[in-house]
Amino acid sequence: MSVDIVFEDPRWEGVGLAAIAEAAFDEVQARFGLAGSEVAVLACDDARIAELNGDFREKPQPTNVLSWPSQERGAQVPGGTPLAPDDLELGDIAIAYETCLREAEAQAKPISDHVTHLMVHGLxxxxxxxxxxxxxxxLMEGLEVEILGKMGISNPYEE
Known part of the structure; x- marks a missing residue:
């Protein structure tokens, strides 16, 4: 899987986002057989993600992660399996530094584990x-727990 990252906020480089994203996407690729697929990641700050959240979701406040699939793949029935991608360009993800750091600290977990979870979630x-x-x-949370477990990261939904 190819991950293209644009670092708008250089603090992400200090967290090792490139390695985190590659590891998360490699594990998701293995789980779903997505050889050759591509994802773009915007490593930004709270101000930028608030702008994007306002533009695309009409919620002009920061959030941890946003995603834009290249095509609609959602399941037709609740709890159903989404459509398999027919486009190697899966879409785009944006992730906000301050929100991720704040959440990791509040949950008393390493930021690398939290960001790995959010990258899996976004993908x-x-x-x-x-x-x-x-x-x-x-269904989604079960997949997250499965994938993260294979990466040595504990269930993010357990207290």
Whole structure:
């Protein structure tokens, strides 16, 4: 899998985002058989992600991660499997430094583990998974826990 990262906020380089993103995407690629696929990541700050969140979701406040799939892949029924990608360019992800750092500190976990979770989460969104309803959320969270477990990261949904 090819990951192209644009570092708008240089603090991400100190966190090792490139290695985190590659490792997360390699594991997702293995799980879903996505050889040759591509993802673009915008490593930004809270101000930039708030702008994007306002433009695309009409929620002009910071969030941890946003994703834009290259095509609609969502399942037709709640809890169903999304459509397989037919485009090697899966889409784009934006991730905000301050929010991720704040969340990791509040959860008393390494930022690398939290960011790995958010990268897996964002990629699953690109693949059509969502958490709009309980069935979709259960499926998506189960996949996150499975993939993160293979990476040696504990379940992010357990207290």
């Amino acid at each position: 699953l969104h690109l693949l059509g998974y969502d958490h709009i309803n309980d069935k979709d959320a259960g």
